[in-house]
Amino acid sequence: MALRFEVLGRFNRARAAQLTLPHFVCQTPLFMPVGTQGTIKGLTTDQLEEIGCQIILGNTYHLALRPTSELIDELGGLHKFINWPRALLTDSGGFQMVSLLHLADITEKGVTFQSPVDGKPMLLTPEESIQIQNRIGADIIMALDDVVRTTITGPRIEEAMYRTLRWVDRCIAAHKRPHEQNLFGIVQGGLDPVLRDICVRGLVDRNLPGYAIGGLAGGEDKDSFWRVVAQCTAALPEDKPRYVMGVGYPLDIVVCSALGADMYDCVYPTRTARFGTALVPEGVLKLKHNAMVNDTRPIDPKCACMVCKNYTRAYIHCLVTKDAMGSQLLSYHNLYYMLQLSRNLHSSIVEGRFPEFVCDFLQKMFPKGDVPEWVCNAMDVAGIDISSCCSS
């Protein structure tokens, strides 16, 4: 175990904590930008520090292909390679199974990919995934899980859940640096509460430094989504971090935090930036829209980021999709927005005003009071009264 997790404040299920990792002391709830290939598209590590980024995600599958984990190891680990002094988390490569399924074959041994770089077959076993992650050197590493889309039904889900537990044991055995890197287990089980329960208990028995809730954020309906999160957060230990993988939209993060989750990652903020969309309290702002041509306001007049302090919507409108700087500026703003959201979640819980924060957030996003039903249901379970923001 190479981390410390100390809860500093609570509101019902929601908690604000200090997560001490080998490279950085973090505050949760927190959002982690995704730097798949060893870079957050278009931003320097300086800028990431500037906006308050605490942990970045790197992807084992991509980095193992290029530049290879051996090279990263030889040059002193990923932190040194990309010059990022704060914390890093690497995914196991498992998610690629789902997203690149037409190239993958899953067996008890592991996952065979066809390398997209040179077509050679690549076998990713739990042992191999951990070895690669050991070489990369991130503060948090993820166990290789057998992840199945939530839109799939049938015995495959049960098979995947049990296999995930068997693979976690192989990951634990293969892990050579438990005092420098924290191995998180991932809860699978699809949308079936019975399977999820078995998986949670199995993982908790292994006494890991932290736990992730996986297999979500893949197209399931929101009602099922929040219920799985709620069930898992209720069953996972209080004194360890809980990471909901692949989440996501600001609204989802607020709901999951209310239900007791601590960590999130998603490509959404940076990906949507490259399509010209900015994140704002009201939802989104599409900079490509003609209405932006003459709009000399910043993206968000209340935002304190470098982009909102220096550039107008009109200017960004010109750049977007025509020049790389358009996506850089929007990525910068969008990440700032997500990190500011993280900071607000943390401080509002610590300062005892979490319900007020949630209501304010919902009011801005749904000024007409049309808060989606799934949010209302989730907040009910979380014990947060949002009746003031709902028109019904």
Place this chain on the structure above:
Amino acid sequence: RNKTSVDRTVKWLDECIARSPAGGAVFGSIVGGSNIEERKRCAQEVAVRNVSGYWIGGFGLGESMEERPSLLNAVTDNLPKDWPRMICGLGLPEEVLQGVAAGVDLFDSAYIYHLTIGGFALTFPLDRMEKNDYNYQLSDQGSDRTKINLRATVYRKDATPIVEDCCCYTCQNHTKAYINHLLNVHEMLAQILLEIHNTHHYLGFFRSIREAIKEGCFEQFQKKFVQSRREHLAADV
């Protein structure tokens, strides 16, 4: 054709001046192609107009290094000394030096942009050429010691910065190995880092020029610079 171009350009200049708002700074264009007489004539015509500076066009489009100085001089010899002279299309350091020698003040080119897009980083030494032996980083990939191509596999594990004592953001924070990786995986950050370094390095070159002029040894500076690059090209052959 050159004559027509010059006539037209001067005529248009008069029209621009007539239309330009009071207090606006208009730069007069000097054209004339590769014809020394036309260049001279154009310069003389524009020199008597009411302009705030001179934009010298049509260079960097195929004239040779040998014929350029006389063409440049034909222009600058006929321009008043009190107003700035700007030129477009001269990007290579040797070309810039030719422009400076002829009395040009401002340079505009896409040289840096093309370097960056191609994955190149400038590495030619900026120190003042007083020493005879240069601290070149040994790169034996057929580079011309003025720049390196970060895509080359030789840099895969090179944990040193592009230029050892460069104080630009890129050299202070990142290694050639990282930039090589970024280029391989087609990440935006590669161009950002290269552009920062190349711009910084190129501007440093201009600073050296200014210092050399102030110290009265520009001619020497130009000679040594050109000579050293030729020597290394010859040595590589």
